[in-house]
Ligand code: HEC
């Protein structure tokens with residue numbers, strides 16, 4: 001018995017142990033060199049990172065005032081701060097994943113927290129909830145309450161604010177691909193109270209909102225006049241600059257003119273790199289944990305000799321506890337694409353599979369993962385022979401819009417080959433979400449300059465061709481039908 005008990009312990013211990021997330025050794029070769037500079041972006045040392053305390057606080061739903069359960073507000077005032085992830089209760093990898101699901105869905109952005117009585121009152125006023133998308137319990141996607149030592153604060157969801165998928169029945173799946181589901185709900189305004197401007201000026205202390213916006217995207221070694229103009233005046237509504245389409249967001253280091261698709265995190269396990277341009281390696285749960293920290297302030301924004309932030313802004317000011325980050329990493333690694341419950345008839349899928357092979361799709365979207373995990377070159381990029389990822393580089397370009405991969409601070413020079421698993425759930429395709437369906441993707445008309453992209457069009461909503469990825473563009477109608485049937489079964 002004792003022996004069996006010991007075996008049991010040995011089998012669960014390694015997975016239950018909490019690794020140190022911000023680890024100097026692991027960070028050394030984590031970020032990908034910027035193509036134009038040939039250097040990896042800088043990062044905080046573990047000593048700098050751990051010099052501030054880690055946050056680990058449970059958050060609570062903000063309900064549409066007409067749906068708030070009776071007595072909820074008073075009950076909330078009486079709660080004591082609780083950990084979002086309680087590491088003491090975790091015994092196995094499964095426990096980490098379960099805790100991680102809660103953390104991924106409920107995590108709030110530390111820079112959004114506010115005790116401002118005016119904002120709190122607004123979050124309880126039905127006026128602020130017009131067109132808000134309601135979850136089945138009557139709560140909203142945007143704001144969350146956080147019980148802190150200083151009392152109840154208003155905040156906003158972090159990961160799940162963007163990583164939210166609506167299926168055709170209008171059901172919400174956090175972590176799934178963002179975008180517009182034709183048959184889904186049309187009103188999906190996430191937030192009751194918009195805390196973004198507040199968070200921006202906190203993230204970039206000393207900056208006006210416009211300066212903060214400019215700083216998010218400016219590229220000192222290759223300035224884009226459209227980004228530089230933002231310092232002086234808002235050239236487009238903030239909505240179009242951040243979220244030009246329900247499926248995109250212009251993250252720090254990207255650009256409002258080269259937005260990125262909010263991708264399906266349920267298939268991240270098939271990636272060897274993170275982000276469309278492979279900005280970081282993806283070696284497992286710990287790298288995903290690091291990435292969650294990175295997008296939340298663990299980022300000094302230094303690129304060789306170029307510093308984006310002022311000395312005051314370059315100090316790390318917030319971080320999540322390691323157990324919160326690791327739980328999220330383990331959870332994301334545990335996910336997989338859902339199977340299509342209504343696949344096309346087998347004969348059609350089989351015919352499609354043959355076309356998939358015949359057209360050479362398999363060389364890049366290689367089964368069984370439907371990606372080789374490798375990196376293609378953005379049009380115009382020649383990587384040095386001694387590039388650290390030389391083994392993973394396919395010396396081919398699919399010639400999609402090279403702007404993100406060459407001109408932004410996400411500019412590694414690469415586009416990773418995405419997995420096609422679960423592609424049937426995506427309503428936005430390509431790194432910039434410009435394509436809205438598989439039909440559009442394999443329609444040669446999308447190449448023409450007068451095409452109106454079904455997905456992201458650019459901040460000005462322009463007509464433009466969607467270049468590149470020329471594969472499968474000259475199929476007959478029948479061949480296309482079978483190829484799509486096959487793709488929708490993956
Ligand atoms: C403001 C919107 C937003 C928030 C908040 C957000 N993400 Fe993302 N996320 C994105 C976008 C957009 C991308 C694509 C970036 C790119 O390709 O360069 C992305 C990419 C990713 C990727 C890479 C996926 C892939 O296929 O390479 C991971 C992993 C990820 N996010 C995890 C998280 C986690 C964990 C959180 C919470 C800590 C989070 N994100 C918060 C918008 C967001």
Ligand code: HEC
Pocket residue numbers: 276356359360361362363364365376396397398400401415416417418420423426428429430431432441469471472
């Ligand atoms: C040379 C490698 C290569 C070949 C061959 C190739 N692809 Fe791709 N595919 C890519 C890359 C790289 C992307 C992402 C490009 C981007 O985002 O800019 C992509 C994107 C896609 C997407 C969009 C996925 C998404 O979520 O954005 C689909 C669908 C797709 N490919 C299907 C196919 C099919 C079907 C074939 C064959 C007819 C094929 N591909 C051939 C490399 C390839």
